[in-house]
Amino acid sequence: MSHRTLPQPPRRSTHRTGAPPPATATVTSGPPAAHQPHSPEQPPSADHLLSTDEPPSADHPLSTAEPPSAEGPLSAVGPLPAAGELPSAGKPPSAAEPLSIWPGSAAPLGHDDLAVGGVPLTEIADRFGTPAYVLDEAEVRHRCRAYLRAFPDADVFYAAKAFLCRAMVHWVREEGLGLDVCSAGELELAVTSGFPPARIVLHGNAKSPADLRAALRLGVGRIVIDSTSEIARLAAAVPAGSRQKVLIRVVPGIAAGGHAKIRTGTDDQKFGLSLADGSAQHAITRVLSQPRLELVGLHCHLGSQITTVKPYLSAVRRLIGLLARIQEQHGITLPELDLGGGHGVAYRPGEPTLDLASLGGRLRAELAGGCAAAGLPVPRLAVEPGRAIAGPAGVVLYRVLSVKRTGTHTFVAVDGGMSDNPRPALYGVRYAPRLIGRRTTAAPESVTVVGRHCEAGDVLAADVRLPGDIRPGDLLAVPVAGAYHLSMASGYNLVGRPPVVAVAEGHARLLVRRESLADIQERDIGL
Secondary structure, eight states: OOOOOOOOOOOOOOOOOSSOOOTTOOOOOSOOOOOOOOOOSSOOOHHHHHHOOOOOOTTOTTTTOOOOOSOOOGGGSSOOOOTTOOOOSSOOOOTTSGGGGSOTTOEEETTTEEEETTEEHHHHHHHHOSSEEEEEHHHHHHHHHHHHHHSTTSEEEEEGGGOOOHHHHHHHHHTTOEEEEOSHHHHHHHHHTTOOGGGEEEOOTTOOHHHHHHHHHHTOSEEEEOSHHHHHHHHHHSOTTOOEEEEEEEEOOOOOSSSGGGBOSSSSSSSSEESTTSHHHHHHHHHHTOTTEEEEEEEOOOBSSBOOSHHHHHHHHHHHHHHHHHHHHHOOOOOEEEOOOOBOOOSSTTOOOOOHHHHHHHHHHHHHHHHHHHTOOOOEEEEOOSHHHHGGGEEEEEEEEEEEEETTEEEEEESOOTTTOOHHHHHOOOOOOEEESSOOOOOEEEEEEEOSSSOTTOEEEEEEEEETTOOTTOEEEEESOSSSSGGGOOOGGGOOOOOEEEEETTEEEEEEOOOOHHHHHHTOOOO
């Protein structure tokens, strides 16, 4: 079987100016500017490879094979300039500096405002209202390019579940990435927005019949098998005379991720097929018996907010062992290996991030060395970043509604909350909000920023430092808000979901409008 190469669309160059935008930047409604592997005489057995989980030793010939790079961690220094583009003017912020977690275009405007993409955030709040999400197009594009540089000769699929809209589909396609979707809804939005279905991968632990029908009707490139019950159902739905390419999602038994609720590489959870109990091997045998399914590779996703390379290297070793066993038992060589995403970003200055350049170099080295030792050709690698592309490109704006001092606590209530960002309530995530829009000399105090909803757990940022004179009407901006905010939004208290505003080169435009009361009422047909 030959290695595949996804068709690449034409690339558009988006120039990024090096100097911060002038304070007179205005909001407009116009569009944005736009191997031969080495085979030893006695390779290790497949069973040995399946159980190996030690990191490579210091004297391993491939253990330090990383591409030379001065870029460092992706989210520690903001966006990385593409070849031929100018870096941002001035000294990049260190990981502990206040703007280190903001989009690379973020620039102070005097002492009371901040611009992103050349547009003052106060002007965005005035024009579009609050809450509002701001998405920096240049930051999204730079992060896409950073992945393509870190993973040459690999497939990079943007994980749509982090955030998806028609503009995001357009940007990802232009930058040459594929797309990873989890439902017929995400798939239909992508395809009707012009994304080539052959460059789409469908995931999901419980795909509905509608999901599978849409995937087959639209011609997705890959479907990831997540359970044995899915195999016969999918095979029966494939039209006669055709074959659907599939991957098997393997659970390698590796604990990694920032919270127990986002760790998916361990046994005894809902995703994938276990390597330890033989479920993965059984599923592989069943897929190979289906003439309408073509098994092209293995898939693995360990979890989210992973900030070290080691878990990925462990997964590679275990999956190479499984590839070797498949070759021994079935006489086939699978040409693809998808390692998922979960690449961690910092939500507050000084937090750890995943070093993208190190990840790319060490993964390729581990894969090449392991396959050479097992006598296997190196499969084509794929990764699926979502948060690491969309998260740091987004900022959310809130207006303070009330300030309540009770006992030793000060609660700052804003006009959004868990309906537009449930992550703090789900995972205890902590953010770093910033006061913008007015000057103050008040000393900072510890406060808790809460939402407007009827839940004690509706907390957006606990124990953060804000000026002691914070008051109703103030504007707060929260960075790293581009992923798993609006995509997880709910209709709680019927407040309506916020809009999404794109900024680029001093211009702002509406991508997704605010959900109105009329929108909500139109769905209710009970009378």
